[in-house]
Amino acid sequence: MTSFTKKQLLGFYEKMFLIRKFEEKAGQLYGSGAIGGFCHLYIGQEAVVVGILSSINSEDTVVTSYRDHGHIIARGVDPKLVMSELTGRSGGISKGKGGSMHMFSKKNRFFGGHGIVGAQVPIGIGLAFAHNYRNEKKISRIYMGDGAMNNGQVFEAFNLASLWSLPALFIIENNQYGMGTSTKRSAAGNDLYERAKVFGIEGVKIDGMNFFDVSKAAIVARDYIIKENKPYVIEMDTYRFRGHSMSDPALYRSKEEVLQKKEIDPVLTMKETLIKDHQISESEIKTLETEIKKIIKNAEDFALSSPLPDLEELYTEVYL
Amino acid sequence: MKITLPALSPTMETGNLVKWLVKENDSVISGQVLAEIETDKATMELESPDDGIISKIIIPENTENIKVNSEIAILKIEGEEEGDQNITETNNKIIETEAVSVESKLEVKPVLNEIKINFSDGTDSDSSKKWTEKEMTMREALNMAISEEMSLDKDVFLLGEEVAEYEGAYKITQGLLDKFGKERVLDTPISEHGFTGLAIGAAMSGLKPICEFMTFNFSMQAIDQVINSAAKSLYMSGGEINVPIVFRGPNGAAARVGAQHSQCFISWYSHIPGLIVVAPSNARDAKGLLKSSIRNPNPIVFLEHEILYNQKTLVPEEEDFTIPLGKANIISEGKDVTIIGFSMSINRILSAMPEINKLGLNPEIIDLRTIKPLDEEAIYKSVKKTNRVVIVEDGWGNTSFGSHLSYLIQSSCFDYLDCEIIKVSGKDVPMPYAENLEKLALPSSDEIIEAVKKATYK
Numbered sequence: 001m002t003s004f005t006k007k008q009l010l011g012f013y014e015k016m017f018l019i020r021k022f023e024e025k026a027g028q029l030y031g032s033g034a035i036g037g038f039c040h041l042y043i044g045q046e047a048v049v050v051g052i053l054s055s056i057n058s059e060d061t062v063v064t065s066y067r068d069h070g071h072i073i074a075r076g077v078d079p080k081l082v083m084s085e086l087t088g089r090s091g092g093i094s095k096g097k098g099g100s101m102h103m104f105s106k107k108n109r110f111f112g113g114h115g116i117v118g119a120q121v122p123i124g125i126g127l128a129f130a131h132n133y134r135n136e137k138k139i140s141r142i143y144m145g146d147g148a149m150n151n152g153q154v155f156e157a158f159n160l161a162s163l164w165s166l167p168a169l170f171i172i173e174n175n176q177y178g179m180g181t182s183t184k185r186s187a188a189g190n191d192l193y194e195r196a197k198v199f200g201i202e203g204v205k206i207d208g209m210n211f212f213d214v215s216k217a218a219i220v221a222r223d224y225i226i227k228e229n230k231p232y233v234i235e236m237d238t239y240r241f242r243g244h245s246m247s248d249p250a251l252y253r254s255k256e257e258v259l260q261k262k263e264i265d266p267v268l269t270m271k272e273t274l275i276k277d278h279q280i281s282e283s284e285i286k287t288l289e290t291e292i293k294k295i296i297k298n299a300e301d302f303a304l305s306s307p308l309p310d311l312e313e314l315y316t317e318v319y320l
Numbered sequence: 321m322k323i324t325l326p327a328l329s330p331t332m333e334t335g336n337l338v339k340w341l342v343k344e345n346d347s348v349i350s351g352q353v354l355a356e357i358e359t360d361k362a363t364m365e366l367e368s369p370d371d372g373i374i375s376k377i378i379i380p381e382n383t384e385n386i387k388v389n390s391e392i393a394i395l396k397i398e399g400e401e402e403g404d405q406n407i408t409e410t411n412n413k414i415i416e417t418e419a420v421s422v423e424s425k426l427e428v429k430p431v432l433n434e435i436k437i438n439f440s441d442g443t444d445s446d447s448s449k450k451w452t453e454k455e456m457t458m459r460e461a462l463n464m465a466i467s468e469e470m471s472l473d474k475d476v477f478l479l480g481e482e483v484a485e486y487e488g489a490y491k492i493t494q495g496l497l498d499k500f501g502k503e504r505v506l507d508t509p510i511s512e513h514g515f516t517g518l519a520i521g522a523a524m525s526g527l528k529p530i531c532e533f534m535t536f537n538f539s540m541q542a543i544d545q546v547i548n549s550a551a552k553s554l555y556m557s558g559g560e561i562n563v564p565i566v567f568r569g570p571n572g573a574a575a576r577v578g579a580q581h582s583q584c585f586i587s588w589y590s591h592i593p594g595l596i597v598v599a600p601s602n603a604r605d606a607k608g609l610l611k612s613s614i615r616n617p618n619p620i621v622f623l624e625h626e627i628l629y630n631q632k633t634l635v636p637e638e639e640d641f642t643i644p645l646g647k648a649n650i651i652s653e654g655k656d657v658t659i660i661g662f663s664m665s666i667n668r669i670l671s672a673m674p675e676i677n678k679l680g681l682n683p684e685i686i687d688l689r690t691i692k693p694l695d696e697e698a699i700y701k702s703v704k705k706t707n708r709v710v711i712v713e714d715g716w717g718n719t720s721f722g723s724h725l726s727y728l729i730q731s732s733c734f735d736y737l738d739c740e741i742i743k744v745s746g747k748d749v750p751m752p753y754a755e756n757l758e759k760l761a762l763p764s765s766d767e768i769i770e771a772v773k774k775a776t777y778k
Contacts, residue, residue, distance in 0.1 A: 024351075028326075030326070030327065031324070031328065032327070032389055033327045033388060033389055063521070092558070093558070093560075094556060094557050094558035094560065095558030097555060097556060097558050098556040103557075104553075104556075104557040105560065106561065111524050112553070112561070113556075113557075114549070115548070116544055116549075119517065119545060119548060121517070122514050122517020122520075122521065122545065123517050123518075123520055123521035123524065123549060124521060125514075125518050125521065126520055126521020126523070126524070127521045127522070127524070128521075129518055129522050130521070130522045130526070130527050133503065133522070140521075152513065153517060156513050156515075156517075157514050157518070159509060159511065160508070160509070160518055163509070247328055247361055247362075248362075249361075249363060249365070316559070317555050317559040318555055318593050318594055319618050320554060320559075320617040320618055
């Protein structure tokens, strides 16, 4: 089924569990007032980013929307730097000046963290353009939600990406709701990925709750993009267990629906599969989870003790 | 572990505990719903932060106006006795830092109000060297600037509608496709939102795009990308991501193209922190300023003017000729009144000059060249000499750049002013098509002359 080693698989599970625990902690810190503003949690969608990560070349570029904590952590940025950005402290990845939705790391090839629905998609094809311009065999991974798929600039980006043969992988994280509006109430036609077809962009829809399905599709997609010199789209059928943001009670969906989706919780599913099919013991996983909990505790401590930004920071970095 | 009333929205200060869904001594798991909380927005579920036992319920259900962060229950976590203390400690830390922040907020010093921009790339090469000069149009000068910079730096590329095979709707990019090839000179579809975002993404990864808007009217299709993605990224990323890009194209009213194709974006873009706004009035400046703009690591809005494209001046042919951004040009020195303009309004001022001279007046004319950041030093120096100011701008007068400039001048030169500051702006109407009305909508020589008379009590 897969050629991953046991160590790699544990590594992927570790990332998923890390993101889950990070987001739970972020939710708690929001509740205590340590995190302010908007805070969009990734809980439930972990298999998407980690599955895609399993195919990633370290030089590939990544760009995503505002639901970005899991993405930047998956890309290898220290959770401490992410958590302290959420608490708006000087130790944050953006020195506390960006916040939950605006985090970047050039070193880790992560280009944000964008707060306006759909805006990251043209930016992402710009990163793909730069790969081509420099004759690099790299691809740009562009994440967007189902909500963005009704935003005009996304189609402009599809057209340009196909027209200019850009190495772009469009990843639609269809978590079924753009804020409180279900895809059924917002998107005409059939599956979202099919909309790319009119631009000559091939694609597929897969189970985004299953790491192995995502990983398989991501590897196929990357090979296709590099070999065919064309963009590609994957629609992830996924689900967020929390509201759109912390202040969303999610009354637009039933408790039964959420419970049903929790039956296929990507983190738990991954754990069960590792134990059942990959000769990984429960105690190995327990050890790893204990380590992650420590990392989260450290991140929390750092995020709460890191000083607020210097007042001088107000006027720095407006211009270079 | 203490369970506290969580903040569930950015504005929530108190909440109501509607209902407990667990009792004391119940075992709970992480994520289990413990209670229903009513916020200012909605009723939300409070989830358990960890696995454990509810050892105490402090606040009973049906309690209203509980302050955020009040303890409402105690969760005993298996085998982690010291957990309680840790949490208390961290909570204290939050409070401590907040206390510090309130105190330090009171100490904001005015000296902070200074944004530094490094313009080391635009050396003032104007005065230090004897240039080989040739008379050419602004169109040729802009073309020369792009061509030279593309030859010097392979990261510079050009994209926009009709820039390549058609050689530019206004022929600014003539010959560039032949010279640099289709990898570096790209025709885009009519897709401003898409190609502007693309150019910004390319800039974020280190390329230096020149993104042409066929006219700046169409930049409104992409204004979210220009402002939210280009202008703010450096700041939002704590200095990590800069966006070295030039947005350029004709701006303002050309001639009889109607309301949707005739407006000035100076006031719009100069409102935005993070953008540099440049507006040359002549061919020489156009070359020098565009070259400095392409070399600058910040996002630049470079506003040209169609009517100026055919006007000629002497332009240095050397490729090391640049004009620094942020420096105004004193077009003519004088003593009686300071007349400030930029781009097309300089033309209007100059055409009014014979009449103004006839009045026996010797005005000082300042061409701002860069609108943001402003060369405040040059302006104030002049105003302190002449004590009278006329500002001429093509754009609408309402909440305009000129209005802001008036504010700056009165706040820095109040004691030096002998007269109110007079502003000549475009009229606050959509641009009419009829020739006579269009003329009326824009600043005229007569209006400038009248303004100068008023400022000098003539």
